[in-house]
Amino acid sequence: MTAGRRPTAATAADVVVPLVLAALGVVGFATAFGGAGYLLAGLGGLVVGAGAGVLATRLRLSLLPAVLAGVLAYLVLGSALAMPDRALWSVLPTPETLAGLVLGAVWGWADVLTLRAPVEAPAYLTVVPYFAGWLVGLATALLATRWLPGRGTAARRAVLLVGPVLLLLAAVLLGTGESFLGPLRGVLFAALALAWLGWRRRDPAATDPAADAAGTRMLARSRMGGAAVLVAGAVTAGALAATALVPAQPDRVVVRDLVAPPFDPLDAPSPLAGFRAYTKDLAETTLFTVAGLREGERLRLAALDAYDGRLWNAAGPEDTAGAGGFALVGAELPEPALGEFAAETRALRVEVRAYDDVWLPSVAAPERLELDGAIADRGDDLRYDPASATAVLIGGVAEGDRYLLEVHEPVLPSDEELADVPVAAVPLAPVESVPDVLVARAEQYAGDEAAPIDRLRAIETGLRTDGFLSHGLASDAVASRAGHGADRMVDLFTRSQMVGDEEQYASAMALMARHLGYPARVVMGFAPEGGAEGAVVEVTGADVTAWVEVAFDGVGWVPFLPTPDDTDVPQEQAPRPAAEPQPQVRQPPRAEEREEDLLSTVEIDDTEDEEREDPLVVPAWAWIVAGVVGVPLLLLLGPLVVVALLKALRRRRRRRHPLGDRRAAGAWDEVADGYAELGYDVRRRATRRQIAHDLERQVREQAGADPRTDARGRPVASAGLSPIASDVDAAVFSGADIDDARVRALWAQADRHLDDARRASGRSRRLLSRYRIRSRRDWSRVAAGEHAPAVAPGRGASL
Structure with missing residues (x-):
């Protein structure tokens, strides 16, 4: 135009x-x-x-x-x-x-x-x-x-x-x-495109005025007929070729199936690994408040369906044949694939207090989740997995954050109604390293029961009957070790008494159910005492709990509570030997001591004070020099001495911890703290491998063009932190005793990395690092001489 x-x-x-x-x-x-x-x-x-x-x-x-x-x-x-x-x-x-x-x-x-x-x-x-x-x-x-x-x-x-x-x-x-309407749109697209390409030709009348109207009409009809034949032939040939040459595809290949979700639960520490931190350190701390919670209702934190012999964790879609996975969602949440829920919805309001993790507590099957308050503009960080009814907020929440929930009430049938219902075919990640003693106990508890619900209830009853509850607190009758790895499962069933808490019993029952071929998972959450309708309930660390869910066909996930209520563990006491009478011996009379014999003579010097000479007389000029020179030195060197002493105590405590895995973890903590004190950005909530990758990236960025020297030609710190992170993880999560030789090797490796980092840093950074100390510990606990609180495996405590 x-x-x-x-x-x-x-x-x-x-x-x-x-x-x-x-x-x-x-x-x-x-x-x-x-x-x-x-x-x-x-x-x-x-x-x-x-x-x-x-x-x-x-x-x-x-x-x-x-x-x-x-x-x-x-x-x-x-x-x-x-x-x-x-x-x-x-x-x-x-x-x-x-x-x-x-x-x-x-x-x-x-x-x-x-x-x-x-x-x-x-x-x-x-x-x-x-x-x-x-x-x-x-x-x-x-x-x-x-x-x-x-x-x-x-x-x-x-x-x-x-x-x-x-x-x-x-x-x-x-x-x-x-x-x-893929086939219809494709045919219309091809037909219209071919007709347009075939119809638009140069008109002879436009260039030849002698062309008559009849010839023009004849040419138009020829064009139309030719275009129609061309379109029909192309469509027919394409359909026949597609049918003959292209095999039938059960599913279309789309990009969204090839793109991994932006949140991988394996990047975050397993919430079940920090179970004891709630019962010991946060038992009386208000984590968050919930308005609208019903009596006896449980709050879900995370559903964990993958077990590698050390930890239960949430599996990604690559481990479950593409099912599940955390994806970006809006306020409206997708419905779960399994389960029946009531038509009516009700609202809950959650306000965060001391809770600071990425997992968002929710109830049943949430239909809507609306962020409020300071996190209202962080909708792009919200991820949700409908398969596990679990929501996360990347970056975590902080005190004062709020969100609103609209949830459905699940409809759960009775055991009689489940008698003839098979378990559902749910793709789950395979479990690894299941102990033989647990397999044998599963067969013993299940017995001759045939129906899945009966076998599962038998396991649940067996654990509740034979076991005893203990959180490992000082007030508990017997000690109870934390963890739910394969070694802890063996310890649970081989000791004289079965003692543990929800972490161990839920893990044990889930592994038993998975051995019997049932789709089971561990759910961690909270079980507070709900108040009246609409009342605000304060959820503390003492309310933490865990249970098991098994998927039944057409019904959904049915909960099981295998943790016993009995805390009175019987004590094994040896009988006291009978007392044998001893012959009486006449005691000699007590010697009376006179009061004056207990006194000694003291000579008092009556010399007048003013007659005494003070041998230590400091001249005035010495005080002046001390004030001018000594005070600045004290201000400069005093903090240096204090920080050096604290670092020495920190290092000594880590190297002399009674547990070998904690001494191994202390080597990595020493590396992470050393790099942080040198000015590197070391994340708090991250795994050791993630921290290693971050530090290697920062080292490479500072190295410039030559990876061995920085912009000034100085040697850079060694970038190979991933091997020591992997070695420490292998030692911490192995479940075996760590010998002193392996610990010494890890500490020697850590010292080499720190020496390289200090040599690569400038004088100012080395000097500032001497005044820095990176700490997670409450200083009041340090003053009291208490040990560091238990942390989740993979996090590692550091001073």
Whole structure:
């Protein structure tokens, strides 16, 4: 189209036909987006982009101003088309919608791939089809009105199909395994594209005035017939070739199936590993408050379905055949695949106090989770796994954070109703290193029962009857070791009395059920005493608990409580030997001592005080020198001496800990604290390998071009921290006794790394490190001489 003139029929067709083809691609986003909002956004984007391109050509704008006019139209009209809920009066742009139009165009594609379809949040996600439609519409209009006129060959017109084809492909890749009218849209797309390419040929009448009207009509009929034959032949040939050459695919390959979720639960410490920290250190501390909790209702923290012989953890989709996994969600949460729930919902309000982990406590099957307070703008950090009904907030929560829950009440049948119900076929990660004694006890408890519910209840009853409850506190009758690794499971069943708490009994029953072939998992949470309806319940560390859930077909996850209530462990006492009478012996009379014999003579010097001479007389000039020189030295060296003493005590306590695995963990703690004191960024809540990777990255960034020297030519610290992190993990989680030779080797390796780091640092950093001490410990506990509180394996305590 010539600038400033009206478009011809041919140019209009060159604009409209590719837009219709692009609209077929926009419709394909139906599987990724719910509702009709995406359709309004995508089709509106096509109209806005094409309209801006045509108008810019009519106004004789050059290419750069035309593109800028298209961007302006994108921002002005995008709020009404893509984000009407956030726009002013559903039409006018606001700062939030303008930011969403920019963020959605850049980051929305990645968010769509990590969201569970159909996506609903964040609000800027509908910008994805709007931006795609706008870009295709603007490019099509500019090419059709500026570049194509006068060069209308089939090959050049095929360039205009690139945008619609990419849009059609994007709808497939961003969608799900199910297509939305895929065959019909594909046939329409191919038929319309082929007809358009075959129909648009140069008209002989335009170049030969002598051509008569009859010849023109005959040529038109020939074109139409040829195009129809071409389209029919292409569609038929394509269908036959696809049927013969391409095997049937059970599922479509889409990008979202190939993209790992942004949150991997294996990157976070297992919450069950820190069970004793709640019962010992936080027993009387209010972790959070819950309003709307019912009497006897349990709060879920995490569902753990993977066991590697050391820890129970939440498995990712790669361990469960693609099922499950934490994905980005909006306020509306997807429904669980298993279970029956009441139709009515009720609201709960959770306010965080001393709790600071990433796992969000919830109830039953939440239908909606809305962040409130200081974390209201952190919706992009919320992840949810409907398979385990578990939610996490990347980065964790802090005191004062709040969120609202709308939950369904689960409908659980009785044991009589479950008598003939088989367990469900749920993909779970395999368990490893199950002790033989636990397998034998599972067969003993299950006995001759046939129904799964009866066998599971028999195991539950056996553990509750034979076991005793102990959290390992000073007030408990007997000691109880923490942990739920394979060695702790052996210890639970081989000692004279079965003693433990919810951590051990839930782990044992879940492993027994998995051995019998039942899909079982361990659920950690809290069991507070609920008050009246709507009352606010304070949840403390003493309310922590764990239980087992087993999936039944068509019913859902049924809970089991294998922890005994009896805390009176019988004491094994040897009989006291009978007393034998002894012959009486006459005692000699006591010698009376006179009072004066107990006194000694003391001579008192009556010399007058003023007659005595003081041998230590300090001159005045010495006091002046001491004040001028000594006080600054004391201020400079005093803290240095104190910090050095504290570091020495810290190192001594770590190296002389009675447990070998704690001495091994102390070697890594010494490395992490040393690097932190040298100014490196060492994360608190991270595994040893994560910390090692972070420190290696920081060392490489400081090294510059030469990995052996920094910008000033000084040798850099050794970047090989991953091996020592792996060695310490292997020692801590091995479950075996760690000998002194292995501990000494780890400490020697740690000292070498610290020496390299100190040599690579400048004088100022080395000097400042002498005044720094990295501590997790409460100094009042240090003064009292208490040991460090128990921490979750993998975290490691440090001074």
